[in-house]
Amino acid sequence: MNETQKRVAVIGAGIAGLSAAEELARAGFAPVVFDKGRGPGGRTSMRRAPPFEFDHGAQYFTARDEGFVERVRHWQSEGVVAPWTGRIVALASGRVSELREPTLRWVGVPAMNALATRLARELDVRCNTQVSSASFEGGAWRLRNAAGELLGHFELLVATLPLPQAAALFRGQSELAQRAAQVEASPCWAVLVGLHERLAVEFDGAFCHDSGLSWIARNNSKPGRAAGESWVLHATPEWTRAHLELPREQVAARLIDEFARASGVELQPLAHSDAHRWRYALPAPLEPSGPSSVASPAPLAWLDDARALAFAGDGCVGGRVEGAFLSGQAAARALVARG
Ligand SMILES: Cc1cc2nc3c(=O)[nH]c(=O)nc-3n(C[C@H](O)[C@H](O)[C@H](O)COP(=O)(O)OP(=O)(O)OC[C@H]3O[C@@H](n4cnc5c(N)ncnc54)[C@H](O)[C@@H]3O)c2cc1C
Structure with missing residues (x-):
């Protein structure tokens, strides 16, 4: 300078x-x-609990603006992002249906925070x-x-x-x-679940309806992830507000039950579970x-x-x-x- x-x-x-x-x-x-925070990324951070990995905030991102699309393609050429080709569906009371619109979903590789790590590389970033x-x-x-x-x-x-x-x-x-x-920003409880075996459902991500969950995803179906069967569960803003101060273990237990109600399949055999509360998850501009x-x-x-x-x-x-x-x-x- x-x-x-x-x-x-x-x-x-x-x-x-x-x-x-x-x-x-x-x-x-x-x-x-x-x-x-301990590292760059904010709400695109990830959590590790070997052999499990979880993108516990942003799940993927889309690119519509021309300039941003160009940047994303550049990051793709660097191996920092890749398309997520998992099967994403809608889920209502155990019934699976296909989504109407095809969407190109991008994720950071090997985790959502890869993009922030890449951007931070050439900058003076002072964490903690x-x-x-x-x-x-x-x-x-x-x-x-x-x-x-x-x-x-x-x-x-x-x-x-x-x-x-x-x-x-x-x-x-x-x-x-x-x-x-x-x-105003709505909060979101995220539950992170590791399983001993692959879960027998025929989708990798689902938008949930009629449930305390808004979204569930098999994290290891994203490109470049560790193989451990890792699921991320996001509660709706309403469910989160109603249970904002509940201890993490209880939140995890209740949303694991909610998963079974929404999908008709139990999340087991369970190897790991934890919960993270995003207090300002999604703003309403x-x-x-x-x-x-x-x-x-x-x-x-x-x-x-x-x-x-x-x-x-x-x-x-x-x-x-x-x-x-x-x-x-x-x-x-x-x-x-x-x-
Ligand atoms: C559960 C969840 C799911 C989501 N799903 C998606 C999705 O699927 N697709 C999508 O596109 N987006 C999704 N998002 C939204 C996306 O993550 C955000 O829009 C985006 O990451 C916001 O970036 P930001 O830089 O504006 O804010 P942030 O990522 O919140 O960055 C703000 C930073 O400020 C730091 N900070 C705060 N206070 C201070 C302070 N006093 N001093 C120093 N540092 C401070 C924080 O540590 C943080 O790193 C999701 C978010 C959440 C939480």
């Missing part, structure tokens, strides 16, 4: 934060990315670093960790933590905080209006122009990997254009 270059920080090393940082680096900045306060003083953002230690001061800042959390961090510091406070949206071509990120702050992430555009990627990119471009 040269003396006159603006200092830039990104909060969050999920897909949005990494895409923003990549774009800022491309524009000649040297962004520092802070994440409170929670940003606990952000204050705008003398034309720069001062970021501090939980111990109150200064992480640095930055002239440009992109915040990609889930919007309800961004609202709390930036309360009283930016007009964007009030808007972010209006965004606001209507695309308001003075602070990046107006053109679509409100993919929010900009506080006076304070050189952008909010980005799936909360701005809808709970999807593609949306998060495009939002981070849009936030970075808006800040670069602002100068």
Whole structure:
């Protein structure tokens, strides 16, 4: 970094934060990315319990935007992503039906976090670093960790933590905080199950109806995974809200029962089970209006122009990997254009 270059920080090393940082680096900045997690990835993280592996957040992603499709093809050529060709069906009260629309589903290889790991490779990403306060003083953002230690001061800042959390961090510091406070995000209990044998069902993933589960998937049917028979079960937002504070073991037991009700097949012989609660799993973005949206071509990120702050992430555009990627990119471009 040269003396006159603006200092830039990104909060969050999920897909949005990494895409923003990549774009800022491309524009000649040297962004520092802070994440409170152990590694990059955010909601595209994975869990290991050998011989089982679980993508316990995002299950796959789709690509519709032309530029994003091009990037995905490039990552495919690098071996970072691949199509998931498992049989995905709809499931209602034990009855299996085919989905109407054919969908190309992409997954990270060997796990969903491969994409974040790839993006982080060429960036300055500082994990295990929670940003606990952000204050705008003398034309720069001062970021501090939980111990109150200064992480640095930055002239440009992109915040990609889930919007309800961004609202709390930036309360009283930016007009964007009030808007972010209006965004609701639904929680999701994820249950991770390892079996001693292959489960005798003729599908690899299913959207569930009339159930406390919204989605079930055989993780080892995705490309490049370990062979252990690994199932991921996602509860509906309603079920999760009703059982938000239940201990993990009880959540696992109840959703394993729910699996049997939904599919007519018992998840056994059981070798491993655990549960993870995503508190801000899927956001419900606001209507695309308001003075602070990046107006053109679509409100993919929010900009506080006076304070050189952008909010980005799936909360701005809808709970999807593609949306998060495009939002981070849009936030970075808006800040670069602002100068
Ligand atoms: C259960 C579940 C299933 C999903 N299924 C799909 C799917 O099938 N397809 C799809 O496309 N999408 C899916 N999604 C959504 C997808 O995962 C998200 O849209 C996307 O990963 C969001 O990326 P992001 O960068 O906006 O946010 P995140 O991934 O949440 O990244 C935010 C980052 O900020 C960090 N952070 C938070 N607070 C702080 C702080 N104070 N200081 C420092 N760091 C902080 C977090 O650790 C995190 O890494 C799913 C999500 C969940 C939870």
